[in-house]
Amino acid sequence: MESVSGVWNGDVDLGEGKLQELRRVYDGRVSLVSRLTVVQTRHGLEVELRKCVDSLADDIPFLDEGFKLAVEDYKKEFDNRSTPEEKLKSANWNIVEFQTLLQQAQQLKGAYEEQLTNLNPAVRHDLGAIRTSLRGLVSGAKTYLRNLFKKKRERESSVLCEQEVKPGLFTCGS
Numbered sequence: 582m583e584s585v586s587g588v589w590n591g592d593v594d595l596g597e598g599k600l601q602e603l604r605r606v607y608d609g610r611v612s613l614v615s616r617l618t619v620v621q622t623r624h625g626l627e628v629e630l631r632k633c634v635d636s637l638a639d640d641i642p643f644l645d646e647g648f649k650l651a652v653e654d655y656k657k658e659f660d661n662r663s664t665p666e667e668k669l670k671s672a673n674w675n676i677v678e679f680q681t682l683l684q685q686a687q688q689l690k691g692a693y694e695e696q697l698t699n700l701n702p703a704v705r706h707d708l709g710a711i712r713t714s715l716r717g718l719v720s721g722a723k724t725y726l727r728n729l730f731k732k733k734r735e736r737e738s739s740v741l742c743e744q745e746v747k748p749g750l751f752t753c754g755s
Contacts, residue, residue, distance in 0.1 A: 614722040637690040648679035
């Protein structure tokens with residue numbers, strides 16, 4: 582989870598730098614969506630918007646794969662007659678979360694692409710109006726990123742839990 586002060590906790594951290602790298606990428610992406618509203622030049626804004634669009638395009642395959650795996654997990658749990666109802670609900674929520682994130686990624690990508698087209702000098706849009714429009718996306722983009730990186734951290738933690746750190750000393754199941 583991320584606290585109000587921005588601290589991540591509850592993650593498996595083996596000191597190999599993966600969690601820190603994920604945090605660095607998260608902070609960079611949050612900073613990028615915030616910076617969009619203050620870029621002063623058309624070219625600068627175009628460069629930053631392209632970074633956002635490219636990042637979202639990279640997110641979509643991760644989310645699509647996560648959605649498919651969540652559906653498979655749900656089906657497996659559903660087919661097992663002894664699966665507790667709470668576990669089924671949790672598996673179903675995982676599907677909903679991935680589906681929602683996938684939709685948000687596609688919507689944000691479309692919104693940023695639309696602003697890119699508005700930057701076309703032939704269109705004659707005011708840079709201030711574009712920044713105002715982008716300001717309206719910041720809160721949703723930050724929420725999307727927080728939830729996206731929660732999923733990325735969960736995946737990283739589950740991969741780490743499958744590996745034994747030191748034989749006999751640690752496994753996530755013990």
